[in-house]
Amino acid sequence: MKLFEPLAIKNMVLPNRIMVPAMVTRMANEEGWVVPDVIDRYVRYAEGGAGLIVLEAIAVHQSKAGNLLRICDDRYIDGLRELTKRVHDTSDSKIVPQIIHFLKVSLSGWRQTVDMLSLADIDRIVDQFGDAVRRARQAGFDGAELHSAHAYTLSSFLSRRNGRTDEYGGDSLEGRLHMIGRVMENVRRKVGDDFPVGIRFNADEFILGGYTLEDSKLMALRFAQLGFDYISLSVGGKFEDAVHVPGHVFFPYTGYSGDRCMPNEWYPKAPHAYLAGAIKAFINAKGYDVPVAAAGKLDDPAVAEQVLVDGTMDFVAIARGLLADPSWPNKVKKGELDRIIRCDHCNVCKHLAGTHKVVNCFLWPKGSNQAPADDPTVGAPSWGLDKGGLTARFDNGTVELSWSKAPGAVRYEVCRADGDGRVHITDAVKTARALDHDTLAGMRYHYYVRAYAATGQGGPPSNTVVVEPRWPADAPPPRPAVAAAAR
């Protein structure tokens, strides 16, 4: 599989093309130190075989932000070195920190914006990024990534909503790109040219008046020319459309752009691959072969492989899918697809991040703050004599499924075949009941359920039930399908 071909990013050779993009854990302590739980989280990704692990956002400054990692002083280096050592001792996974600067946000909803920064503030931020990358190198990271996506400082400079009117201003593309150029100059001055430095940025802001692919293609070209060594694409996640509840944390993933950033179960698979494809084609045509990755519902192994084979991306970013199962890479490599704990995009993890609670996955065993160990010797759950006893009831547009519990099962996947030969997982649940709201009358659906052990092992399919939702009595009779003819 293309997924398991190595990828050289300068001297950092990823053993495969699977990246865990940055996901906040909320496990750091209040001063931003690495603690054992943080190390365990990233060692688990290394055990699982990810090619590149991006450490969650780590701040270049001390500004208050809950339990966020810090790299704002040399005294943080030793703790981070312990983390990188543990990761490197575990596997050949590479690890880079996602280095962030963010502006102030208050519980009242007030937030600082880039037009409030003085030139001295800008100089300070430029220096802070350079020093942070230097510390990352000293701490044994294989490279670093600058966080220039979502609602944070560097991204806000790039934004068409950048309200500055000076040479860093939102009026022109060059103005919006000015800050990142200065930051990169300082970074290279402090770490040299041989240290891999990537950038994460938005391929589309998905906000009113925000930038689109027209700009992001040009930005990507600039980043390639500035000497960034990889480009990691995300989208949205902006404050401009975030929903603020006074007195609560103002979380930039609560508006529409937040929906896009972490697309839920009713988004298509790989909804942003088209942006990566266009950006990669554009910079390649200009003579730059900087590797491009993008995130967004790429956790179906076949889809992840396809975007690489198509040349849409050079490597893939899988966040929630690898949170659910850090062993996704190893399991896919071994063809053990029935052992994957599959993310169903329920976004409980997003909700935990947004309320500053320790981020875990709903599909892990209850109370667990780490993914279960990958233990292939644990047996898969099996059904009783009723083979699961799956039954279905159709009422008011909704299919209600229920089944018998399987001993040892912590999770069930509900599978649906739609008559075209493809099987979809419609839900992943912990109880022995599920609802399907998305059926269409006139179709014929086959459902079955599989039970999974905590470590991922999946048992055999249950009995199959067939549901044929009735065509609505008060609609015209369905027009028959014709053989699809060329028009």
Add this chain to the structure above:
Amino acid sequence: MKLFEPLAIKNMVLPNRIMVPAMVTRMANEEGWVVPDVIDRYVRYAEGGAGLIVLEAIAVHQSKAGNLLRICDDRYIDGLRELTKRVHDTSDSKIVPQIIHFLKVSLSGWRQTVDMLSLADIDRIVDQFGDAVRRARQAGFDGAELHSAHAYTLSSFLSRRNGRTDEYGGDSLEGRLHMIGRVMENVRRKVGDDFPVGIRFNADEFILGGYTLEDSKLMALRFAQLGFDYISLSVGGKFEDAVHVPGHVFFPYTGYSGDRCMPNEWYPKAPHAYLAGAIKAFINAKGYDVPVAAAGKLDDPAVAEQVLVDGTMDFVAIARGLLADPSWPNKVKKGELDRIIRCDHCNVCKHLAGTHKVVNCFLWPKGSNQAPADDPTVGAPSWGLDKGGLTARFDNGTVELSWSKAPGAVRYEVCRADGDGRVHITDAVKTARALDHDTLAGMRYHYYVRAYAATGQGGPPSNTVVVEPRWPADAPPPRPAVAAAAR
């Protein structure tokens, strides 16, 4: 060209694959009668050679909405018959009305939502749609289109933000589809099976919690099965994210979803073609060959042709491009591309619609409420001895261009070649000055300007100026391009 192949929609044979989708004119009088200006607007599209003209939204009821056309009573039939006769007397263009029901909106910002409708209200709306389509047939229209897109009643039933909890409710796909099934049953009962009835709906809502392509593919299948004869795709345009200024009209195209609906100059060309392609492929695979069109920056003739050749769509919807120049179809057919009045997506038309003013195009001669007549005998403007005297100044990330006025010119197009052989129109202006904010340092841009007569004739290119924006002094030196190698 594929654009000029006929397309049969039942007995309605479009002479080509170019559709003017519904655009409000705000020219109807307060009672919603057709007036001469309205007729002139649509006759002009017929003169220009559009295959299918969709008459602007025409309401099935009397509810207050400014100068909106009405089809809510038999007494409107005669006026509409005059309109269809004038269009049919002009050319072989076909014309269908876009039939709308909308809910109440107040200047305070309050708005009625579908969950406030009683079952009796629903029955009434179902009847109103059937009666309206029957009147459309009596008035000599070639078919009808049901407006099930944007912020209006039928679309709000389809929406995932539909707040009803009964059998028309938002909880299930079938619930959301219930209303449109009943409407279509009533329509067919009143006009029979042989009258072409299309539907316009959103391929993606582009709002927080809204539906995406996952649902719209299934909806399109349902519409094909319900007997709709064409599918016209739009996106967004929702009240849920609209920006309301108390005391002003609440206009559903003011939020992000409104940006997507009428994408401005910094959106890519054909930004929603991918949605049409996926929907068409899906329904075709299910054995339905109902023609599919989509709107959104398809006014570049090469792009419009390409989406047909690719099989992405069966016909194309071009709104603002044909508002700017209703003769777009004839000019493209004759290869007279230099005579097209090209839309630059400035959205002045959208602003006029949103403030309930007569909708015209900024590129038309000042004070004009109709597109200028297509008169090929009018001479193209020519430059003086200075060949336009174009000069450029680069300052603070922005290129400022100025040139000499050309006698007889009402409009100038600023053209830019980016060194890759492609020429982009960066602006269309009425003055002899333009700014380009979107240049990238390190590139080499060639600019020239062309002057256009009111009727569209374009003169020769001006002198060319070359601009090479300087690489920022405070960024690292640009990494050189390499020959693009296969990775």
